[in-house]
Amino acid sequence: MSAFTRPAVRYAAVASVAVTGGYLATRSYNSNAFGCTQAHAESAPSDAKAALKKMxxxxxxxxxxxxxxxxxxxxxxxxxxxxxxxxISGIAPITSLLTQHTPEGGWIPVMRPYTPISPNDTPGQISFMVKHYPGGKGSTKMHSLVPGDTMKFKPLAELDYKPNEFSHMTFVAGGSGITPIYQLTQAIFRNPEDKTKVALLYANNTEEDILLKKEFDELAEKFPDRFSRIYTVSKTSSEGEGLYHTGYIDKAMLSKVMPNKMSERNVKVLVSGPPAMIESIAGAKGMAGWTQGSLGGILGELGYKKEEVHKF
Ligand SMILES: Cc1cc2nc3c(=O)[nH]c(=O)nc-3n(C[C@H](O)[C@H](O)[C@H](O)COP(=O)(O)OP(=O)(O)OC[C@H]3O[C@@H](n4cnc5c(N)ncnc54)[C@H](O)[C@@H]3O)c2cc1C
Incomplete structure (x- = not known):
């Protein structure tokens, strides 16, 4: 399954502004994605300790x-x-980090975003999960790194999140598109004041491809009233029978995790994965990935409104 991605040129353009101007402009849809700007205390550590906070x-x-x-x-x-x-990293959820490297013998820098999966207050460390695409410039570089090597990073705000802004959030993810979803899930459940309910529907090719499963399963055990998850895979092994759904995400699967709109009126759905998955679930993004585009797909059929959905 392919990862979620947007045209590399987009990041190159944005980042070159950053390099020359010293500041990375947020993308057009970020400013009002969640209509909020303040993160909770845990998500906004003091600047002095924050190595990667956007400044x-x-x-x-x-x-x-x-x-x-x-x-x-x-x-x-x-x-x-x-x-x-x-x-600590000090980044607010949801923030990705733009990596930059110049391939040997080349002169054009390659820039790709990756989303940290370690909590933003982890002292001294920051971790990523990176899927390798053979021939892919960014992921091949990341996969070639060994201890002692270096990489350049710059924060790239994806969405502002305010605790309790929504009563229920549905996360629909595919493959390595899970990383921003995991970052936000951690922020929600590590904050005792945040009471948001979360349902995750996570699609992969095989059971082996499911990332962070142990972590999500632990959350489901710890917060049975607030966190539920469904994994779906295109191919199952006999071992996984009963644990997983099979096949691509469809209306029936989505209806299972979506909240009852009569009882949960203040809802938000985040869709993060390869473009084909996003299109089938929520309609294609607009302007070659630069804008949210109109709402379509299964969520459109289920009666969701554009402002209730965010596509990564
Ligand atoms: C906000 C954001 C956060 C991200 N966070 C993560 C993360 O935490 N972990 C992670 O692994 N990835 C993440 N990605 C994806 C990542 O940024 C790169 O797009 C991905 O690593 C591929 O880049 P590449 O340079 O290796 O491939 P490219 O050089 O861009 O592409 C080279 C070839 O690889 C193949 N390929 C590359 N990307 C795809 C794709 N999406 N689908 C199908 N084939 C493809 C194609 O054959 C393509 O011709 C994120 C993307 C976004 C937008």
Whole structure:
């Protein structure tokens, strides 16, 4: 299954503004995506300790690889050391980090966003899960890194999130599109004041491709009244029978996780995955991925409104 992605040129353009101007402009849909600007205390640590928090004067920050772990056949978990053991990333959910490297023998920098999966207050470290696309410039570079190597990062705000802004959130993810969803899920459930209910529908090719399953299963056990999840895979093994749905996400599957709109009126749906998945669930994004586009797909058929859905 392909990862969620947008045209590389988009990041190159945005990032070149950042490099020259010293500030990375947020993309057009970010400003009012959730219609809010304030993150909770846990999500907005003091600037002094925050190594990667978005600040107007900050350019790229170079971090050293601390460890690399193979997660499955094409995904690695990469952990980078923050400048010292006292510092934290300090990024607010949902924030991705734009990586930048210049391929050997080339002169055009390659920039790709990856979304940290470690909590934003983890001291001294930041981790990512990166899927490898053979021939892909960004993921091949990330997969080639070994402890001691460095990579440049710059925060790229995806969405502002305010605790309890919604009574129910539905997360629909495919493949490595799970990383921003996981970042927000952690922020919600690590904040005792946030009472948001969350349902996750996560699609993959095979059971082996399901990322962060242990973490989601633990959350479902710990918060049975507030967190539920359904995994669906295109191909099952006998081992997984009973645990998983089979096939692509469809109306019946979505209806299972969607809240009852009579009891939960204040809802938000986040859809994060490959473009074909996004299109079938919520309609295609507009302007080659730059805008949210109109709402269509299954969510459109289910009567959702454009402002109730965000496409990554
Ligand atoms: C906000 C955001 C956050 C992201 N976070 C993560 C993350 O945490 N982890 C992660 O693994 N990825 C993440 N991605 C995807 C990541 O940014 C890259 O798009 C991905 O690694 C592919 O880049 P590449 O340079 O390796 O491939 P490219 O050089 O862009 O593409 C080269 C070839 O690889 C194949 N390929 C590349 N991307 C795709 C695709 N999406 N579908 C099908 N084939 C493809 C194609 O054959 C293509 O011709 C994120 C994307 C966005 C937009």
């Amino acid at each position: 107007p004067w900050k350019g790229f920050t170079e971090l050293k690889v601390e460890s690399v772990e193979m997660v499955n056949h094409n995904v690695k978990k990469l952990t980078f050391a923050l400048p010292d053991n006292e510092t």
